[in-house]
Amino acid sequence: MVKWAVELRQYGIEYRPRPAIKEQILADFLVEMTVNQEESSTQTWMVYVNGSSTSTGSGAGIVVESPQGDKFQYAFKFLFPATNNEAEYEALIMGIKLALSVRAKRLMIHSDSQLIVSQVNGNYEAKEDKMLEYLTQVNELLSCLDSYDVKQIPRVENKSADRLAKLASSLANIDNRKITFLTYGKEKTDGSDVTIFCADSKEPSWKDEIIDYLRQNKLPANQVEARKLRVRAARFTIIDGELYKRGFSSPYLKCLMSAKGNYVLREIHEGICGNHLAGRALAGKALRQGYFWPTMKQDAIELAKHCHACQEHANFHHQPATILQPLESPLPFAQ
Template sequence: MLEKVALTLLTTARRLRRYFQAHRIVVRTDQPVRQVLHKPDLAGRMVSWSIELSEHDIRYEPRRAIKAQVLADFLVELTDEEEPPAETTWVVNVDGSSNKEGGGAGIVLQSSTGMVVEQSLRFNFPTTNNQAEYEACIAGLVTARDLGAKEILVCCDSLLVVSQANGEAQAKDPILEQYLAHLKRLASTFNKVEFRHVPRAQNDRANTLAKLASTGKPGLNGTVIQGTLALPYVADPDRPVGQVMMSIGTEDDWRTPIIKYLRSGWLPEEKAEAKKLVRRSSWYTIVNDDLFKRGFSTPLLKCLAKDRAAYVLAEIHEGSCGHHPGGRSLARKVLRAGYYWPTLEKDAAEHVKQCDPCQRHADLHNAPPARLSSLVSPCPFHQWGMDLLGPFDTAPGQLKYLVVAVDYYTKWIEAEPLATITTARVQRFFYKNVISRFGVPGVLVTDNGTQFTSKGFRDL
């Protein structure tokens, strides 16, 4: 159903492209289209659809009732009492699997409206069967929370996990105690959570997804959301459930507007800035309350603030494994390490310039300290500039003006004082001080920008 809704929106945007580009579009639907299109682990064609729709200014709102007077009168006349809308109940089937090849979890979420979401998670850390079952239950609750579920029914084929979650059994293993505490804190964020034990035969779809993830073989089903967990959920037991763990920092943090848009659809008031933010946000996603940048051929890059970025630069440049690389090499190493911020290359170059060991022990750099400028004149005494200066204070001989000629290449200066400015005196100065000494120049530039060629000098 979600793919059908997304395809309908994409087709409408293509057919009405001019309207979508010129106006803000409000989409009212009862499907969680926005949450799904902004998820980082989309599969197949949904990724290209999400990027194509991100260029437009689209707002998603819950679908309201039809405001027609006829229907309103009909409901008033024939309805005795208004029944409250039924709360959507989600059934979450989870299963965990652990073997010598690895561990994985399978999750199948089905709402009372008929919506089905399937997810397969692979664990990059060793787990036992009971730990894999807990990881599957926690991942199922997290996915249901991301979809906006309030009342859920968790079906699991592990009697141990269900008994401990319902309080019928006690967890004696210290690791399972941490998993149980984390599961209960996560369950407290919902209005109603019920854990039910089901036979393995009734949980076959989740079992299949768990085996698919644990064997490490990618599935051919494009509708399954596949992902990977690098660390267990109990790696940080003090983490509060339902709260943002990423420190946004100061108000001028570059991540703040992107995070606000991805979470709540916030946009700045200026239309140009809003359009720019929507276009930029299509390359970012939020995973476990952290902002990541995605690309076509690169893995997800974690976005860092300024203070954290300075620490990463220092650690990679002169850390335990750092060999003091240059600015460009340092920036590439940061990207390969999985980090990103907009001013990465500039900050890397500035960090190398401020590194004291690099300045002391680096090879001699023969480049000039300032940027070189191109020469206007091709050879010495080819192009001259001439100007008249004055009047100055009267000198002996009634001299109060000055005629000056400067070579563009060598900056050679020829000057002569004049009592009065006449054509004959300027011609005599130019012939005596320039032509007689250096030959006929190719170009002469006067104060008003007029240029004379060699033919003009001969006429002069």
């Protein structure tokens, strides 16, 4: 520091050490930057609840709105039969629990059910045993809050929660979760050309024949193909519904489709810990990580071949070609 002070003095630049921070300045800084936990916890959260009970099932829709205006939407499907009033109580209980999970202390609860709101506010008396149990549980949850207000609103103002409740109650008709959801924005009579895409939820793969043989002992009609399949399937097994390949000196290898395998190769090749391995080394590393598919070596070679970074920074010989110069020795066996 003394050396720089001597060198810079000729330019009129002087070094001045930073003075000590005063206690009052530090105290003001701490007061300014400290968040008041009491003020943040006493802000009012908005909760919109609604229950739905139909012939296909029942469910609840809940919308939780933070003091900053952020909205969180939830749709709950009930796996037990429930009446409309029971669904409304279930939605109210879940809404309060969601608000308590984010440490809310003040709640403004909105519901379009006059019976539920009146019973919670004490205007109506709960005569049925089940309604009385629901009311007791709601009061226990509300006692954990500093303040709350349960308000009845028209159904028009509770559209979001009502839509979520109807969505949850209608999920009983959907047995297969592999469903392609499409939207259509034009009428069929508008005269414009319409292109229809058909999507199959299950794509054919190399694993189908092996899985069918291991599960159902299903073989092709051709005797030669059936013998090949039996020999090939002896190296595979099914664990928890997934196909695995037996290894000689390695644990079970999880069998993947080609698309999933390409994703694994890209993560190993150029992911967060990738080092841009070559084709055979890349396939070997994927194998050691516990994955297998028949074309993994070819896919790894093609991936490394089309990698722009590998082609740009590979250790290639970039010296221009020149005429070869022979080495002449002055006498035999001279070095």
